Amino acid sequence: MTDPDLADKPFGCAVCATQACLRGEIGRMPTTCPTRTLPGIAREAKPYLEEKLHAEMLVADAAPFTPEGRLRSRVEELAFYAKGMGMKRIGVAFCVSMTKEAQRLGRLLRDEGFEAELVCCRVGSIDYDEVGLQKAHPDRFAASCNPLAQARLLNERKVDLIAMMGLCIGHDLIFQRECDAPVTTLVVKDRALDHSPIEALR
Ligand code: SF4
Known part of the structure:
Protein backbone atom coordinates (compact mmCIF):
# COMPACT_ATOMS: atom_id res chain seq x y z
CA MET A 1 0.00 0.00 0.00
CA ARG A 43 -1.96 4.88 11.42
CA GLU A 44 -0.27 5.09 14.81
CA ALA A 45 -3.07 4.14 17.24
CA LYS A 46 -1.11 3.03 20.29
CA PRO A 47 -0.76 6.45 22.00
CA TYR A 48 -4.55 6.64 22.24
CA LEU A 49 -4.49 3.67 24.58
CA GLU A 50 -2.30 5.45 27.09
CA GLU A 51 -4.24 6.44 30.18
CA LYS A 52 -4.42 10.24 29.86
CA LEU A 53 -5.02 10.36 26.14
CA HIS A 54 -7.55 7.57 26.36
CA ALA A 55 -9.51 9.43 29.03
CA GLU A 56 -9.51 12.58 26.86
CA MET A 57 -10.68 10.64 23.83
CA LEU A 58 -13.47 8.92 25.78
CA VAL A 59 -14.91 12.21 27.03
CA ALA A 60 -14.54 13.90 23.63
CA ASP A 61 -16.29 10.96 21.99
CA ALA A 62 -19.26 11.24 24.35
CA ALA A 63 -19.56 15.03 24.07
CA PRO A 64 -21.75 15.54 20.96
CA PHE A 65 -24.93 13.80 22.24
CA THR A 66 -26.87 13.71 25.50
CA PRO A 67 -27.86 10.25 26.81
CA GLU A 68 -31.31 10.93 25.25
CA GLY A 69 -29.72 11.45 21.84
CA ARG A 70 -30.08 15.23 21.62
CA LEU A 71 -27.20 17.16 20.05
CA ARG A 72 -25.35 19.35 22.52
CA SER A 73 -24.49 22.93 21.63
CA ARG A 74 -20.80 23.78 21.77
CA VAL A 75 -21.36 25.61 25.07
CA GLU A 76 -22.95 22.46 26.49
CA GLU A 77 -20.10 20.39 25.09
CA LEU A 78 -17.60 22.63 26.83
CA ALA A 79 -19.28 22.07 30.19
CA PHE A 80 -19.66 18.34 29.51
CA TYR A 81 -16.02 17.96 28.58
CA ALA A 82 -14.73 19.94 31.54
CA LYS A 83 -16.90 17.94 33.93
CA GLY A 84 -15.88 14.65 32.36
CA MET A 85 -12.22 15.56 32.77
CA GLY A 86 -12.72 16.53 36.42
CA MET A 87 -11.90 20.19 35.74
CA LYS A 88 -13.14 22.65 38.33
CA ARG A 89 -11.99 26.12 37.35
CA ILE A 90 -12.67 27.46 33.86
CA GLY A 91 -11.07 30.59 32.47
CA VAL A 92 -12.77 32.63 29.77
CA ALA A 93 -10.67 35.03 27.69
CA PHE A 94 -13.06 37.22 25.77
CA CYS A 95 -13.20 40.12 23.34
CA VAL A 96 -14.74 43.24 24.81
CA SER A 97 -17.30 43.19 21.98
CA MET A 98 -18.63 39.90 23.39
CA THR A 99 -18.82 40.93 27.03
CA LYS A 100 -22.52 40.17 27.39
CA GLU A 101 -22.16 36.67 25.94
CA ALA A 102 -18.99 35.94 27.95
CA GLN A 103 -20.69 36.98 31.17
CA ARG A 104 -23.61 34.75 30.29
CA LEU A 105 -21.17 31.89 29.79
CA GLY A 106 -19.66 32.64 33.20
CA ARG A 107 -23.09 32.38 34.82
CA LEU A 108 -23.91 29.16 32.96
CA LEU A 109 -20.63 27.59 34.06
CA ARG A 110 -21.24 28.61 37.67
CA ASP A 111 -24.74 27.11 37.47
CA GLU A 112 -23.08 23.88 36.35
CA GLY A 113 -20.91 23.89 39.47
CA PHE A 114 -17.67 25.30 38.03
CA GLU A 115 -15.66 28.26 39.19
CA ALA A 116 -15.45 30.69 36.29
CA GLU A 117 -12.83 33.40 35.85
CA LEU A 118 -13.30 35.90 33.03
CA VAL A 119 -10.74 38.29 31.54
CA CYS A 120 -11.52 40.95 28.92
CA CYS A 121 -9.12 41.64 26.02
CA ARG A 122 -8.64 45.30 27.01
CA VAL A 123 -7.58 44.46 30.59
CA GLY A 124 -4.84 46.80 31.82
CA SER A 125 -6.17 49.69 29.76
CA ILE A 126 -2.89 50.06 27.89
CA ASP A 127 -2.87 52.87 25.35
CA TYR A 128 -1.83 52.15 21.75
CA ASP A 129 1.05 54.65 22.27
CA GLU A 130 2.52 52.48 25.03
CA VAL A 131 2.88 49.49 22.72
CA GLY A 132 4.05 51.40 19.67
CA LEU A 133 0.87 51.01 17.62
CA GLN A 134 -0.61 53.72 15.42
CA LYS A 135 -3.93 55.24 16.38
CA ALA A 136 -6.66 56.44 14.05
CA HIS A 137 -7.06 59.49 16.32
CA PRO A 138 -3.65 60.24 17.88
CA ASP A 139 -5.07 62.75 20.38
CA ARG A 140 -7.44 60.19 21.95
CA PHE A 141 -6.89 57.21 24.23
CA ALA A 142 -7.23 53.85 22.44
CA ALA A 143 -7.02 50.67 24.49
CA SER A 144 -4.82 47.96 23.02
CA CYS A 145 -5.76 44.30 23.19
CA ASN A 146 -3.64 42.67 25.88
CA PRO A 147 -3.45 38.92 25.27
CA LEU A 148 -0.34 38.53 27.44
CA ALA A 149 -2.17 39.85 30.49
CA GLN A 150 -5.26 37.78 29.72
CA ALA A 151 -3.12 34.64 29.77
CA ARG A 152 -1.05 35.63 32.78
CA LEU A 153 -4.09 36.57 34.84
CA LEU A 154 -5.68 33.21 34.11
CA ASN A 155 -2.37 31.51 34.93
CA GLU A 156 -2.39 33.41 38.23
CA ARG A 157 -5.81 31.88 39.01
CA LYS A 158 -4.56 28.42 38.06
CA VAL A 159 -7.52 27.61 35.85
CA ASP A 160 -7.85 24.04 34.57
CA LEU A 161 -9.16 24.94 31.12
CA ILE A 162 -9.55 28.11 29.10
CA ALA A 163 -12.24 29.01 26.57
CA MET A 164 -11.40 31.72 24.06
CA MET A 165 -14.22 33.93 22.90
CA GLY A 166 -13.53 36.14 19.92
CA LEU A 167 -9.85 37.01 20.33
CA CYS A 168 -8.41 38.66 17.22
CA ILE A 169 -6.23 36.59 14.92
CA GLY A 170 -2.63 36.97 16.10
CA HIS A 171 -3.72 37.97 19.60
CA ASP A 172 -5.18 34.47 19.93
CA LEU A 173 -1.77 32.99 19.10
CA ILE A 174 0.09 35.18 21.59
CA PHE A 175 -2.53 34.27 24.17
CA GLN A 176 -2.28 30.52 23.61
CA ARG A 177 1.52 30.62 23.70
CA GLU A 178 1.42 32.22 27.12
CA CYS A 179 -1.26 30.05 28.79
CA ASP A 180 -0.38 27.35 31.29
CA ALA A 181 -3.75 25.60 30.92
CA PRO A 182 -5.11 23.98 27.76
CA VAL A 183 -7.06 26.36 25.54
CA THR A 184 -10.15 25.63 23.49
CA THR A 185 -11.83 28.01 21.06
CA LEU A 186 -15.47 28.63 21.81
CA VAL A 187 -16.07 31.58 19.49
CA VAL A 188 -13.93 32.58 16.50
CA LYS A 189 -13.98 36.25 15.66
CA ASP A 190 -15.07 37.03 12.11
CA ARG A 191 -16.24 40.61 11.97
CA ALA A 192 -17.48 40.28 8.41
CA LEU A 193 -19.43 37.04 8.80
CA ASP A 194 -21.09 37.14 12.19
CA HIS A 195 -18.27 35.06 13.68
CA SER A 196 -18.81 32.15 11.35
CA PRO A 197 -15.64 31.90 9.21
CA ILE A 198 -16.88 28.79 7.43
CA GLU A 199 -19.35 30.95 5.52
CA ALA A 200 -16.42 32.26 3.44
CA LEU A 201 -15.70 28.70 2.31
CA ARG A 202 -19.17 27.59 1.26
S1 SF4 B 1 -9.38 12.91 2.91
FE1 SF4 B 1 -7.16 12.70 3.17
S2 SF4 B 1 -6.93 11.03 4.67
FE2 SF4 B 1 -9.00 10.89 3.85
S3 SF4 B 1 -8.88 9.45 2.16
FE3 SF4 B 1 -8.68 11.49 1.31
S4 SF4 B 1 -6.49 11.84 1.22
FE4 SF4 B 1 -6.81 10.13 2.60
Missing part, protein backbone atom coordinates in the same frame (compact mmCIF):
# COMPACT_ATOMS: atom_id res chain seq x y z
CA THR A 2 2.93 2.37 0.65
CA ASP A 3 4.73 4.09 -2.18
CA PRO A 4 7.85 5.75 -0.70
CA ASP A 5 8.20 7.93 -3.82
CA LEU A 6 4.98 9.72 -2.89
CA ALA A 7 5.88 10.29 0.77
CA ASP A 8 7.12 13.83 0.20
CA LYS A 9 4.26 14.87 -2.10
CA PRO A 10 1.59 17.26 -0.77
CA PHE A 11 -0.94 15.38 1.32
CA GLY A 12 -3.83 14.12 -0.77
CA CYS A 13 -6.42 15.63 1.59
CA ALA A 14 -6.05 18.93 -0.29
CA VAL A 15 -7.66 17.47 -3.41
CA CYS A 16 -9.27 14.23 -2.24
CA ALA A 17 -12.64 13.36 -3.75
CA THR A 18 -13.31 10.13 -1.84
CA GLN A 19 -12.79 10.83 1.89
CA ALA A 20 -12.27 7.06 2.02
CA CYS A 21 -10.58 7.40 5.43
CA LEU A 22 -14.07 7.86 6.85
CA ARG A 23 -14.99 4.28 5.89
CA GLY A 24 -11.63 2.54 6.15
CA GLU A 25 -11.57 1.90 2.39
CA ILE A 26 -7.85 1.92 1.79
CA GLY A 27 -8.20 0.91 -1.88
CA ARG A 28 -10.18 4.10 -2.63
CA MET A 29 -7.70 6.44 -0.97
CA PRO A 30 -5.72 8.60 -3.40
CA THR A 31 -2.13 7.48 -3.90
CA THR A 32 -0.95 10.59 -2.07
CA CYS A 33 -3.25 9.98 0.91
CA PRO A 34 -0.98 10.21 3.99
CA THR A 35 -2.69 7.08 5.30
CA ARG A 36 -0.87 5.32 2.46
CA THR A 37 2.29 7.38 2.10
CA LEU A 38 3.13 7.90 5.77
CA PRO A 39 1.35 5.09 7.64
CA GLY A 40 3.92 5.16 10.43
CA ILE A 41 2.45 8.50 11.44
CA ALA A 42 -1.09 8.34 10.10
Whole structure:
Protein backbone atom coordinates (compact mmCIF):
# COMPACT_ATOMS: atom_id res chain seq x y z
CA MET A 1 0.00 0.00 0.00
CA THR A 2 2.93 2.37 0.65
CA ASP A 3 4.73 4.09 -2.18
CA PRO A 4 7.85 5.75 -0.70
CA ASP A 5 8.20 7.93 -3.82
CA LEU A 6 4.98 9.72 -2.89
CA ALA A 7 5.88 10.29 0.77
CA ASP A 8 7.12 13.83 0.20
CA LYS A 9 4.26 14.87 -2.10
CA PRO A 10 1.59 17.26 -0.77
CA PHE A 11 -0.94 15.38 1.32
CA GLY A 12 -3.83 14.12 -0.77
CA CYS A 13 -6.42 15.63 1.59
CA ALA A 14 -6.05 18.93 -0.29
CA VAL A 15 -7.66 17.47 -3.41
CA CYS A 16 -9.27 14.23 -2.24
CA ALA A 17 -12.64 13.36 -3.75
CA THR A 18 -13.31 10.13 -1.84
CA GLN A 19 -12.79 10.83 1.89
CA ALA A 20 -12.27 7.06 2.02
CA CYS A 21 -10.58 7.40 5.43
CA LEU A 22 -14.07 7.86 6.85
CA ARG A 23 -14.99 4.28 5.89
CA GLY A 24 -11.63 2.54 6.15
CA GLU A 25 -11.57 1.90 2.39
CA ILE A 26 -7.85 1.92 1.79
CA GLY A 27 -8.20 0.91 -1.88
CA ARG A 28 -10.18 4.10 -2.63
CA MET A 29 -7.70 6.44 -0.97
CA PRO A 30 -5.72 8.60 -3.40
CA THR A 31 -2.13 7.48 -3.90
CA THR A 32 -0.95 10.59 -2.07
CA CYS A 33 -3.25 9.98 0.91
CA PRO A 34 -0.98 10.21 3.99
CA THR A 35 -2.69 7.08 5.30
CA ARG A 36 -0.87 5.32 2.46
CA THR A 37 2.29 7.38 2.10
CA LEU A 38 3.13 7.90 5.77
CA PRO A 39 1.35 5.09 7.64
CA GLY A 40 3.92 5.16 10.43
CA ILE A 41 2.45 8.50 11.44
CA ALA A 42 -1.09 8.34 10.10
CA ARG A 43 -1.96 4.88 11.42
CA GLU A 44 -0.27 5.09 14.81
CA ALA A 45 -3.07 4.14 17.24
CA LYS A 46 -1.11 3.03 20.29
CA PRO A 47 -0.76 6.45 22.00
CA TYR A 48 -4.55 6.64 22.24
CA LEU A 49 -4.49 3.67 24.58
CA GLU A 50 -2.30 5.45 27.09
CA GLU A 51 -4.24 6.44 30.18
CA LYS A 52 -4.42 10.24 29.86
CA LEU A 53 -5.02 10.36 26.14
CA HIS A 54 -7.55 7.57 26.36
CA ALA A 55 -9.51 9.43 29.03
CA GLU A 56 -9.51 12.58 26.86
CA MET A 57 -10.68 10.64 23.83
CA LEU A 58 -13.47 8.92 25.78
CA VAL A 59 -14.91 12.21 27.03
CA ALA A 60 -14.54 13.90 23.63
CA ASP A 61 -16.29 10.96 21.99
CA ALA A 62 -19.26 11.24 24.35
CA ALA A 63 -19.56 15.03 24.07
CA PRO A 64 -21.75 15.54 20.96
CA PHE A 65 -24.93 13.80 22.24
CA THR A 66 -26.87 13.71 25.50
CA PRO A 67 -27.86 10.25 26.81
CA GLU A 68 -31.31 10.93 25.25
CA GLY A 69 -29.72 11.45 21.84
CA ARG A 70 -30.08 15.23 21.62
CA LEU A 71 -27.20 17.16 20.05
CA ARG A 72 -25.35 19.35 22.52
CA SER A 73 -24.49 22.93 21.63
CA ARG A 74 -20.80 23.78 21.77
CA VAL A 75 -21.36 25.61 25.07
CA GLU A 76 -22.95 22.46 26.49
CA GLU A 77 -20.10 20.39 25.09
CA LEU A 78 -17.60 22.63 26.83
CA ALA A 79 -19.28 22.07 30.19
CA PHE A 80 -19.66 18.34 29.51
CA TYR A 81 -16.02 17.96 28.58
CA ALA A 82 -14.73 19.94 31.54
CA LYS A 83 -16.90 17.94 33.93
CA GLY A 84 -15.88 14.65 32.36
CA MET A 85 -12.22 15.56 32.77
CA GLY A 86 -12.72 16.53 36.42
CA MET A 87 -11.90 20.19 35.74
CA LYS A 88 -13.14 22.65 38.33
CA ARG A 89 -11.99 26.12 37.35
CA ILE A 90 -12.67 27.46 33.86
CA GLY A 91 -11.07 30.59 32.47
CA VAL A 92 -12.77 32.63 29.77
CA ALA A 93 -10.67 35.03 27.69
CA PHE A 94 -13.06 37.22 25.77
CA CYS A 95 -13.20 40.12 23.34
CA VAL A 96 -14.74 43.24 24.81
CA SER A 97 -17.30 43.19 21.98
CA MET A 98 -18.63 39.90 23.39
CA THR A 99 -18.82 40.93 27.03
CA LYS A 100 -22.52 40.17 27.39
CA GLU A 101 -22.16 36.67 25.94
CA ALA A 102 -18.99 35.94 27.95
CA GLN A 103 -20.69 36.98 31.17
CA ARG A 104 -23.61 34.75 30.29
CA LEU A 105 -21.17 31.89 29.79
CA GLY A 106 -19.66 32.64 33.20
CA ARG A 107 -23.09 32.38 34.82
CA LEU A 108 -23.91 29.16 32.96
CA LEU A 109 -20.63 27.59 34.06
CA ARG A 110 -21.24 28.61 37.67
CA ASP A 111 -24.74 27.11 37.47
CA GLU A 112 -23.08 23.88 36.35
CA GLY A 113 -20.91 23.89 39.47
CA PHE A 114 -17.67 25.30 38.03
CA GLU A 115 -15.66 28.26 39.19
CA ALA A 116 -15.45 30.69 36.29
CA GLU A 117 -12.83 33.40 35.85
CA LEU A 118 -13.30 35.90 33.03
CA VAL A 119 -10.74 38.29 31.54
CA CYS A 120 -11.52 40.95 28.92
CA CYS A 121 -9.12 41.64 26.02
CA ARG A 122 -8.64 45.30 27.01
CA VAL A 123 -7.58 44.46 30.59
CA GLY A 124 -4.84 46.80 31.82
CA SER A 125 -6.17 49.69 29.76
CA ILE A 126 -2.89 50.06 27.89
CA ASP A 127 -2.87 52.87 25.35
CA TYR A 128 -1.83 52.15 21.75
CA ASP A 129 1.05 54.65 22.27
CA GLU A 130 2.52 52.48 25.03
CA VAL A 131 2.88 49.49 22.72
CA GLY A 132 4.05 51.40 19.67
CA LEU A 133 0.87 51.01 17.62
CA GLN A 134 -0.61 53.72 15.42
CA LYS A 135 -3.93 55.24 16.38
CA ALA A 136 -6.66 56.44 14.05
CA HIS A 137 -7.06 59.49 16.32
CA PRO A 138 -3.65 60.24 17.88
CA ASP A 139 -5.07 62.75 20.38
CA ARG A 140 -7.44 60.19 21.95
CA PHE A 141 -6.89 57.21 24.23
CA ALA A 142 -7.23 53.85 22.44
CA ALA A 143 -7.02 50.67 24.49
CA SER A 144 -4.82 47.96 23.02
CA CYS A 145 -5.76 44.30 23.19
CA ASN A 146 -3.64 42.67 25.88
CA PRO A 147 -3.45 38.92 25.27
CA LEU A 148 -0.34 38.53 27.44
CA ALA A 149 -2.17 39.85 30.49
CA GLN A 150 -5.26 37.78 29.72
CA ALA A 151 -3.12 34.64 29.77
CA ARG A 152 -1.05 35.63 32.78
CA LEU A 153 -4.09 36.57 34.84
CA LEU A 154 -5.68 33.21 34.11
CA ASN A 155 -2.37 31.51 34.93
CA GLU A 156 -2.39 33.41 38.23
CA ARG A 157 -5.81 31.88 39.01
CA LYS A 158 -4.56 28.42 38.06
CA VAL A 159 -7.52 27.61 35.85
CA ASP A 160 -7.85 24.04 34.57
CA LEU A 161 -9.16 24.94 31.12
CA ILE A 162 -9.55 28.11 29.10
CA ALA A 163 -12.24 29.01 26.57
CA MET A 164 -11.40 31.72 24.06
CA MET A 165 -14.22 33.93 22.90
CA GLY A 166 -13.53 36.14 19.92
CA LEU A 167 -9.85 37.01 20.33
CA CYS A 168 -8.41 38.66 17.22
CA ILE A 169 -6.23 36.59 14.92
CA GLY A 170 -2.63 36.97 16.10
CA HIS A 171 -3.72 37.97 19.60
CA ASP A 172 -5.18 34.47 19.93
CA LEU A 173 -1.77 32.99 19.10
CA ILE A 174 0.09 35.18 21.59
CA PHE A 175 -2.53 34.27 24.17
CA GLN A 176 -2.28 30.52 23.61
CA ARG A 177 1.52 30.62 23.70
CA GLU A 178 1.42 32.22 27.12
CA CYS A 179 -1.26 30.05 28.79
CA ASP A 180 -0.38 27.35 31.29
CA ALA A 181 -3.75 25.60 30.92
CA PRO A 182 -5.11 23.98 27.76
CA VAL A 183 -7.06 26.36 25.54
CA THR A 184 -10.15 25.63 23.49
CA THR A 185 -11.83 28.01 21.06
CA LEU A 186 -15.47 28.63 21.81
CA VAL A 187 -16.07 31.58 19.49
CA VAL A 188 -13.93 32.58 16.50
CA LYS A 189 -13.98 36.25 15.66
CA ASP A 190 -15.07 37.03 12.11
CA ARG A 191 -16.24 40.61 11.97
CA ALA A 192 -17.48 40.28 8.41
CA LEU A 193 -19.43 37.04 8.80
CA ASP A 194 -21.09 37.14 12.19
CA HIS A 195 -18.27 35.06 13.68
CA SER A 196 -18.81 32.15 11.35
CA PRO A 197 -15.64 31.90 9.21
CA ILE A 198 -16.88 28.79 7.43
CA GLU A 199 -19.35 30.95 5.52
CA ALA A 200 -16.42 32.26 3.44
CA LEU A 201 -15.70 28.70 2.31
CA ARG A 202 -19.17 27.59 1.26
S1 SF4 B 1 -8.88 9.45 2.16
FE1 SF4 B 1 -6.81 10.13 2.60
S2 SF4 B 1 -6.49 11.84 1.22
FE2 SF4 B 1 -8.68 11.49 1.31
S3 SF4 B 1 -9.38 12.91 2.91
FE3 SF4 B 1 -9.00 10.89 3.85
S4 SF4 B 1 -6.93 11.03 4.67
FE4 SF4 B 1 -7.16 12.70 3.17
